[in-house]
Amino acid sequence: MLSLREESIKCDGCGRCQLACSLGPALRVPVNDQGIPKLRPPLLWFDEIEGRRQIFVCRHCENPICVDACVAGALWVDSKSGMVRVHQNRCIGCYSCVMECPFGALRIVYPVEEPSTNGVVHKCDGCIGWQAPLCAIFCPTGALQTAKNAAERASKRRRERAMFVSLTTGTVSCAAKKHG
Amino acid sequence: MAKYVIIGNSAAGLAGVKAIRSKDPCGEVTIISDEKHFPYSRVLLTNYIAGHIEIEDFFLEDRDLFIRLKVNQLLGTRAIAIHPLHRTVEMETGQVITYETLLIATGGLPAFPINLPAKIKGITGLRTIEDAINIRQQAMAGAKVVIWGGGLVGVKLACALHEAGNSPEMIVSSPHLLSQVADDEGGSLVQRHMERHGIRIRCSADVVRVVQDSAGGLKSAVLTGGEQIPCHLLVVCKGVRPNTSLVDKLLSSSGGIPVDSRMRTRLPNIYAAGDVANTYDITRQESRLMPIWPHAVAQGRTAGLNMAGEKAQYRGSLPRNALEILGLPFISMGIVQAPAQEEWEVSIHHQGNNYQKLVYFKGRLVGAVLTNRVEPAGRLQASIRSAAGDWLDQYSV
Known part of the structure; x- marks a missing residue:
């Protein structure tokens, strides 16, 4: 299966991953009635959390809690x-x-129209149908990369766990006021 | 050959069956339910009432799932007793089924306040497909619907009826909506959003009795102050109670069936999962009922794996709810209202419909309420779980 390695720290926010994703696996640009190109919404996102850029993309977990x-x-x-x-239906x-x-x-997207x-x-x-995910193919900084072999995929799983830990501690700081 | 019996065919029962089959392809599996339907999602009932989906969309799996998994189905018949000494389940038909391991996943029943006379035409709960069909039919025929209860089901039903073109009215005993799952400000924000859409909500009010017309139908509901609200249909949404009737004589289960982290009850070879089970809340550090879908699935799977001989641990419950309220997303989890005590801290960001409240206990995140911008919810849940990690040791029956 395709497997993605993600190192958000390398991301400079160029957005090529989102553009590539919007083209879809068929790499086609559909047009509407007026002939205007109409891309689908991207299926990954990035954002800054407390000064650190973070890419939000599915890991295709082994035991997915979303399911x-x-x-x-x-x-x-x-x-x-x-x-x-x-x-989606x-x-x-x-x-x-x-x-x-x-x-x-995962995000809920409302149709623009x-x-x-x-x-x-x-x-x-x-x-589907690609050897590597398009977002990784188009990523110029190495923030998104393809895991090429089984060993890398295993290391990806370890990273994922480490990532999970780093996500689940620290990043939400207690900048709180008393009894607000 | 191992004999597994599962009572209940909703989220927990279905997850249990699938988990058993993932480990034991040969054992004899029997699923029992008093509902004749194939497993369906109760959460979708209001989406049907709103007209977003059809009845066939309720069903969670292919119709031939149980056949593919070689599961004996006893659907539409009720189990009336369990005999742990003989390891048997007695059916209302007189049939006796023996088990080696048993999963009780009988779920919950709508809690009906005692001041309402039972079985009046026009008073109903919302729990089954039949309830939903009845409510939708009457709403489409222009019935005046009063919803008693401002919890999750009440709110979802009010929004669904509104979307279906009906004008429901809500009677809520608390000062604001969603008092069980939201803080004052979050609940009020949801309430204002619904009122802007034209839904009438009366807070701090209760139904004390109902008035029938000469034909025996419902005429009006009488509130605490004596005010009468005309209505054809009164939907009681005052929460659910665990359906523990099968074990009431065997163990004390007033607050649900107590289970350990492997979903074992105190009775030998009997497991419980889902809305009927009393599990450990990692934020409040106590066992209680938390009848939500993801808990039911995770508990059902844990029970099934253990029944099939694995040693699976349930990771503890975290009460949480996600709702879409007429275009406004709302997510709450953990402890949402901090007591005014030294160790508790709260952080609030509020701008228009964007509301984010984080609750900390001794510097650890224990709860969150989010509206509109809810994308951080998953990360916050992970934070709450990891902060609670060292509390899990205390988890036992």
Whole structure:
């Protein structure tokens, strides 16, 4: 399966990963009735948290808690590829998965043309048919890289765990006022 | 060949069956439920009432899942007793089923206040497909609906009816909505958002009795002050209580069935999971009922793995809820209201619909409330769990 290594510290925020992702695995630019190119929303995001840039992208976990939390049967694990996939037509936009994922890899996106309609979950689709994820192919700084072999994938799992620990401690500081 | 019996076919029961089958492909698995339906998602009932989904969208898996997994199905019949000494389950039909390990995943029942006369036409809870179909039919026919209770189900139902074109009215005994899962400010923010959409909400009010018309139907609900609200349908959303009737004679289970971190009850070879189980809350450091979907799935899986001979540990419960309220996302988790004591600290950022409250106990994050910008929720949950890590040692029945 495709596997991604992520080192947010190398990210300079150029956004090429998002653009590549928006093209989709077919690398096609669909146009609307007026002939204007219309890309799909990207399936990964980056943002600054307390001065540190952070990339939010799906790790395709071995035991994905987002799938456990899905009340609509929309998230599922593709046992052939090991990827966490989504049936968008089943999603009701309830935010349960958003609440679970420590990597911030799922977001509810509302259609731009009709913001009043229900949003559905968007997450990495794993670039079916590609040897490497497009975001990693286009990343110029090495913040996103492909894990090439089994050893690297195993090290990715270790990193993921270490990452989980660093995410789950420290980054939320206690800048609090008493009994606010 | 091992004999597994599972009572209940919702989130926990289904997760239990799948976990057992992942470890034991041959053992005899039987699933029992008084509902005749294939496992479905109760959380989606309000989405059906809103008209967003159809009945077939309720069902969580392919219809042939139980056949593929070689599971005996006893759906639509009720288990009436468990005999731990003989290791049998007695069915209402007189049938007796023997087990080697048993999972009780009987879920919850709507809690009905005692001042309401039972079985009046026009008074209902919202728990099953039949309830949802009934409410939707009446709402579409223009019935005046009053929702009693301002918790998660009440709020979701009010929004669903509003989206379906009905004008429901809410009666809430607390001073603001979502008093069990949100702090005062977060709950009030949700309430103002719903009121802006035209949903009528009466707080600090309760239904004391109902008035019937001459045909026996519902005419109005009488509030604490004596005010009468005309209504055809009164939906009671005052929470759920654990459905412990099968074990009431066997162990004290008033607050749900106590289980340990492997989902074992005090009865030999009997496990419990889901809304019926009383589990350890990692933020409050005490065992209690936390009937939410992700808990049910995780507990069901833990129970199933242990029944099949694994040593699986449940990671402890963290009460949490995510809602989409007429376009406004809302997420709360852990302890949301800090007592005015030295060790507690609170951080609040509030701007328009963006509200973020973090609650700390002795410098450790123990709770959060978020509206509108909810993307940090997953990271915050991970923080709460990792801060609670060293508390897990105390987790036992």
